[in-house]
Amino acid sequence: MKKVVISFICFILVGVGAFFSYEYFFKKNTATLASKQQTADEKTSNEDETAKLASPLTEEEATATFRKLYDKLMNRIDELGQENGWSSSSNPADLETLQKGIEPYASKKFREAILPNIIEDLYCECDSFVMPHPDLDIRLKLVESKPDYFKVRTVDLADEISEGEQIFFTVKKENEKWKLDSFNQIQAIDKPLNITKEEAEKYIKTIYPSAKYLKEVRLGNTENSDKFDYDNGKWFLFYIKEIDNVYAVSVNDGSILYDVPEDVIPNFIKLEDNSTY
Template sequence: MKNTLRVLVWTALVLALSLVFADPNEASAKEFKDVSKKHPNYTAIQEMQKAGYITGYPDGTFRPGEPVSRKHVASLLDQVLKFPQPPTDKLVFTDVPKNHMYYKPIMKLYNKGIISGGMDGKFNPNASITRIQMAKMLDLAFELNMKEPAQFEDLHFLHWGYVHASALYSNGVTKGDKGKFLPNQSVTRAHYAEFLYRAMKVGKSPSGSSVTKEKAVDLTMRLPIVIEGIRIQGKVDNQTYNQLRSKQLPYATKAFVDGLLKEDYPSVCTECDSFLFPGLTIEPSMRFNYKQPDANTLQVHTVSFSNVLSSGGFVDYAFKKESGSWKMDDFDWTEVGKKNFELTKAEAERVVKLNYAYSSNVKITYVSQAKKTGEDPVTKEKYPFTEYKFTVDTKDGRDTVLVNSDDGLAY
C-alpha cells in the first residue's frame, strides 16, 4: 500500500513539473507524439523544447490543447528572464504558502509588479490563464514598448488590458484571431509556447538613463490611454476626484494629478467620444521629436490627425521619472493653422491605408492633388494647403478619398 502511494505521489509530481524548465544544458531534439510538423505551433514548441524550457509529459506527449495554469506561466517567465530573489520571504497570497512548489517564482513576479493576484488575496495558481492576463504578464515581464494601438473588435481601448494587448500586437507577439483578441479565452499550452517564443525573439527592452525613441513612443501611446481609462471609469462609478486621485498617481506626477487632471475631471464624459488626450495611431511614426534634458525628464512633440470628431493639432507631453517609473507631468495641444503638418503624398497615402487597415485586398491609387485655402483659428490668416485625391478598391467596390495635407483629415 505504501509503495503504491509513493508511485502515485511521484507520478503526480512528474506531471506537475511537466511544463517547467529543464536544465538548458541537457536540451534534446525529441519530437512530441501529439505535435506533428503540420501543427501551427510546431516550430515554437520544438525550439522551446530544444532550449530546455519545456519537457512535455512522461508518455511523450505535449498535450498542446490543454489550458496552461497561472503557476506554470509564472515559473516559465522566471526561468526565461531570471528575476532576482525578493529581499525577504513573506506571505502575500493565502493560496501560495511558503512551502508551495511555485512560491519562489510567483513571489519573484509579484516583487517585480508583474502579477497582483485577485481582490480576495489569492493568486489562484492552478487556474488557467486568460489571453488578456497573459498579455499583461508578458508585456510587463519583457518591458515591451507599445509602438501603436491595436484595434480589436472585442477589446475597447478603455479596457484595463488594452495597452498590454497593444504592446504584444505592435511587437508581433500576438496577431489576434480574425480581428478579435478573445481576451477571456483560456491560453493553451501550445499557444503559450508560441507567445513566449515570440516574446523571447523580441527580447527585453534595453534599460538605462537614456530614453530610446521606442520608449518615448511607448510613454506617449500608453500613459494617456491608461489615465483616460481611469478617469472615465471613475465617472462611471460616480467617484469623486478625491476617491480617484490615488489611482492616477502611479501614472502621473502629483503636480499633474492635482493640476490639469483635477481641473478637467468635471468635464469627463462617459457617453461621448470627447477625451482629454488625443487618440494617436500612426502619427508618431510620421511626426515625432523628443529630447531628454536630464536623466529624469523627457519632452515629446508629435501630431494628432484630424477626424470627424476632433481637429488636428500639435501634441506636447512632458514626462518625469519618479521612484524608477516614468509618469506624465504635463500636456498641451495646439490646433493646426498657418503652422500645419504639410503632409507629403506618401504620408497622405499612409493615412488612407490606416482607414482601410481592416479591409482585405485593398488597392490604393493616387489620382491628383489640388490647392486649397485654410484659415488660422487664432490669427484668422489665410494659408494654402494641398488636398490629395486617391481611389481605394476593395471587395465592396471603389471609394474616392480626399486627404488634407494641413491636418491629415481623410474624407
C-alpha cells in the same frame, strides 16, 4: 666560547624576528592593496551602473514607454468612471478619488494642477474630449530626452470630432516611475500638421485597406470651404478600389475630403469601372 654561543643565539633570534616581521607586514600590505583595488573596482562598477541608470531614453525607448503609459492612464480613467458611475451631468467625478486612482500613471503636478481644471468635463456625455486622443500610429516622435524627463509629439487628425491638432506630452520620472506630467495642444488652424504622403497613406489605409496613392494636388474653394481652405489647398489623392472612388487627405490637418473635384482626378481613373486601375 660562551660568548660565541650567545652571539649565535642572538643572531638566530634576530633572524627569526625579522622573518616574522617581514611576513606580517608583507601580508598586511598585500591585503591593503587588494582592499584598495576592490574598492576601486566597486566604485568604477557603481559609477558605470549609475551612468547607465541616468542615461536618457532613446527614441525607441521613449515612444514605447509613452504608449504603454498613456494607454494605462486612459484605461484607468475610464475604469474609475465606470466603477463610480461618474457623469458630468448627473454624478460628477470626485477629485480626491480620481487623484488617488491615477497616481501610478500621473505626476503630482498633473494630479494637483491639471486634473482639477479638466475633471468637470472628463466624463462629459458629449462629442468632445478634454484628454487628447492622439493618432500614435500615424506620428509619434521624441522631442527631448533627459535622465528624468522626456517629451514626445504626436497628432490628432481632423474628423467629425476634432479639427486636427499637434500634441506635446511631457513625461517625468517620479519615485523611479515614469508618469505623465503635462500636455500641450496646438490646433492645426494655428499651425499646420504638415502630414506627409506616408502618414496620409498609413491613415487612410486604416479605413480603406485598398487605398492607393495617386498624386499630390492643390484645390481651391470646396463645398466644405470653411474647414478645408486654410491649408492652401494641398492634398494627397487616393483611389479607393473597394468603393470605386477617389478621396483626398489634407496635408494641413489630415482630414479626408470625400467629394474630390473631377478635374483633378487622373484621366486613367474611370470610376464607373474599377478594373481599369
